[in-house]
Amino acid sequence: MSGPMLRLALRSLSHHKVRTVVLALCIALVGVLPTAVDGLLELYRTRLAARATSTPLVVGAPGSRSDLLIHALYFRGDVERMIPRRVAIEAGESGHGVPVPIHLKGSVNGHPLVGTTPDYEKFRSIKMNRGHWPRKLAEAAFGSKVAKELGIDVGGSIATDVHKLHDLAGSYPLLLKVTGVLSRTGTPDDDAVFVSLQTSWVVSGEIHGHLRIDPEKDFNLVLENQSNHITANAAVVEAVEVTPENEDSFHPHGDPDALPVTAILIDANDDKGATILRSRFRRDESLQPIDSLVELRELLAVVMRAKAILDANSMLVIVATVLLLGLIVTLDVKVREREVQTLERIGAPRGFVARLLFTEIAIVVCCGGLLSLFLARAAIWFVADGPLLLP
């Protein structure tokens, strides 16, 4: 492609600005969808796989395996049944790995409230941006994204969401004290609020405390006042707050080992340890161990089947666009007949006009393609850091 030819093509395109821009935009829009979808799926798959690779073994109660995977690794959705904390303790006692229990039942402004132990911090190599990991009742560490979104920082407080508005047993939100904010990880941890298992059990009603009621001041809460005890009514309390005064009153009823967890992540010492633990869990019919990567591949295979349909659709759209582009070029040649004749009259060599038209089309297609890549890249960047991408 010679310099004068390129210059002439550019001058021609700039002369027909509207037509050029419309054509380039059409090409860009046709290309942006498959490119963005492809890139997003790749990003999605990579992130999911990274999380699954770092969490190879998960244990939960029998039920939907994909639900358990999504719940335990990405803090989304619920599981049908729970397992007792005893399973985690016994796995730890085996000496083959570190069990990291998860109890995910509550939320804070729609963000998952993850009850776990300090083992999680080590397991994920989490770095605290400010403050420390929750250690006591009602202490919470916020993921970087949720802290930013809620405008909350160490020293602040926020109540958990109420899920059971009509719970006659009285399910009140718990006032959480922010003790830490995590550094950004680019994982679902950014979007979660971490508390101790005990705090999560308070939120779900497994552990409770007793409010101290002064019958003189809180007469509106008193249902019955006898010499040795006071019965309070179920009047709505805005939020339960754990204070140094009432902290000691929080306690579970029944066997503490039987307190529920929704999943256990297993950080096995080595392959041998993972194999031993996996077979031990498989022998127990009340447990369901899953290999995260295997489960993820099965899950992604379903997504990829759906993507094949999308790819076929995109291909048809591209073919239709190419045909339309051919039609437009043909019509354009007709429209520019006088211009072509003028070029021939002033001595343009044989085939010059065809090469000029090809150059113009090539420039438009290149511009449209580049614009398509840019828009797709922008969409991926937005989604990667925005709220739309799951992990």
Place this chain on the structure above:
Amino acid sequence: MSSRLILLVLISLTGCYAASPDGGKLPQAVVDESPPLVVVSISPLAWIVSELAGEAVELIALMPEGADPGIWSPDSMEIDQLMAADLIILNGASLEAWAQRLSLPIVRTIEVARACRDQWLRYPDVVTHSHGPEGGTSYEGVAGHTWLDPQLLQRQAQVIRDRLIQLLPDQRGHIESRWNGLVAKLTSLDEKMAQLAASHPDLVLIGSGPFWIYPVHRMKWTLHRFDIDPQTEWNEVLSADLTRLLGSADTAPAGVIFWDQPPAAGLREGIEKQSGQVSIVWPTAVSLGANYARYLDLQFEAVDRLQSAISGAAGPP
């Protein structure tokens, strides 16, 4: 070059992939020459650790002297110690109420009473429940004072031994050799209690708390629970409760009432005067502070006092 490849290159150049393929795990190559930190909740277990590991570990007996594990809570400095510990040893069996509110790392925490879960007992019913002026713990459900039975304590010590060997593999020989000495001491106490039980079968005793349920069960004796704070003043209500208890017992008690710590003189005299029950201090030794090494001596002394009392030669409680 395909658009997908270009896209991936662009993304990786701009660092869009924040998550590393291995999930962000960092190599942990910290070399620390200092002895591992072992934090122990109650004194009997601290004694076990010191007997087995000696200077090979840095031992912290967590609870201060006289603290009640049912109502005591660690302060922020003690929580820091717990978080920094290489091994946290709790008794479990619902004894340490504070541990049920604190987030402890699962794998670095052991509840040794789980080793004798098959022999857990429940606290007997309470007759009266006087906590004294400062209030106190409500003892209900599973009994947590498992260590007072030397056989159960040996099973708990076995768990501690195994974890210490796991923590200090180089010290295996040292720990195992000390284990034999520890077993000999516990066996000696157990034999002393067995002899006492054999010479006085089917005794019925009264406990001023529920703590002695395990040793009494081991000795095949019966314990009636009559919860009284040792510092409570003797009064008419207690007198009536004691009369009711003594009247309802199937068999006449042996004339001994156990105390965890010396009772107030007025209380001791009041009980003895009304019912003839001799006060005997059998310390649970749950929180001896820095004196945890005295645990076994205190138990031997208590058994000696009990032997004297039921033989009719009781000295001071």
